[in-house]
């Protein structure tokens with residue numbers, strides 16, 4: 378593994394860093410002001426569309442997609458340092474560059490598993506940033522970290538499938554630009570193989586029977602810039618059979634394929650969040666005085682800053698190693714490392730954000746600094762995309778296998 382980035386990565390890094398300074402950070406306050414003046418907080422502020430147009434013009438677009446037919450054609454190792462930079466402004470930069478979850482995972486699924494007609498109808502406008510999308514798997518009634526528990530039904534009726542179920546925490550679904558749901562449900566709920574009972578199907582938002590019921594909160598935040606996290610009801614929603622992605626029974630395998638890249642992208646962005654937290658922590662520590670000396674002169678603040686720096690350097694190396702493995706031996710070969718970063722990164726970044734909040738005093742938990750919202754976002758990643766304990770269980774089992 379080479380420790381230097383290649384020429385293309387360096388060129389894109391320089392461009393992206395300049396784009397962040399010139400356009401993204403100044404737009405953070407503007408986006409909030411514009412959102413407050415919108416008819417609905419779920420609509421997209423004009424400045425976000427301006428950022429998208431500028432990013433696209435500069436070639437900072439679809440950087441996440443390794444398939445050059447559809448995206449920038451970067452390897453995971455090339456994309457990692459770029460995603461880290463966008464993580465410094467997670468409310469704006471990933472959307473500006475068309476690299477925001479859950480669209481990224483959905484575009485990957487469509488690029489990999491959809492047929493030509495599905496690609497034309499849904500992948501093309503997503504790649505162009507004209508629409509948004511959501512991924513609907515989790516259900517309030519069952520422990521959804523175990524995907525075999527899902528109860529939503531996808532029943533065949535002639536030339537149609539009928540979808541019935543209740544989902545929640547469906548990210549992006551509150552945004553009216555979210556035009557398509559990739560829904561995971563069961564086509565064969567009584568099948569012998571519990572991993573072949575599930576299928577994935579495309580359900581347009583305007584399908585009769587689809588109701589976006591309410592916005593779920595995250596520690597009180599509604600995550601407007603991410604399109605929220607909605608509860609969605611599918612009440613006998615009918616779609617043509619041609620909306621099935623892949624084959625009946627293939628849903629579990631598609632979900633597994635979707636989650637590998639999604640997990641590493643979250644970790645890359647989390648490192649960017651940690652870098653922003655360290656920067657804010659240092660700026661605050663040198664600019665505030667308590668009991669006759671700057672906060673930066675307190676030994677305990679030194680410890681927090683030093684520990685944060687050491688942690689970020691460790692995490693970045695593990696994330697880059699994971700990206701390199703995904704590129705060289707595939708997602709399956711990088712399974713242990715993907716789980717390792719998914720376990721290690723959110724909890725470490727939560728800890729760093731917690732210290733940065735502490736250094737800011739009341740300001741740290743306020744709306745005047747991004748720390749509290751970053752904290753809420755990082756904390757949820759110990760649950761979303763599979764809770765820590767599920768990854769620990771599977772990683773430990775694989776480790777133990779060597780000795781049995």
Ligand SMILES: Cc1cc2nc3c(=O)[nH]c(=O)nc-3n(C[C@H](O)[C@H](O)[C@H](O)COP(=O)(O)OP(=O)(O)OC[C@H]3O[C@@H](n4cnc5c(N)ncnc54)[C@H](O)[C@@H]3O)c2cc1C
Pocket residue numbers: 479511512513514515516519520521522523545546547548549595606757760761762763764765766767770
């Ligand atoms: C902000 C946010 C955004 C989300 N976005 C989406 C989305 O876009 N689409 C979507 O479908 N879902 C989404 N989710 C849902 C998320 O994927 C689920 O919450 C997650 O998979 C866990 O499922 P659950 O909430 O049903 O928890 P449960 O499955 O009920 O698990 C609860 C707890 O049980 C423990 N546990 C579970 N299994 C084990 C085990 N094997 N060993 C030890 N302990 C265990 C863990 O501590 C776990 O946290 C989102 C969630 C959040 C918070």
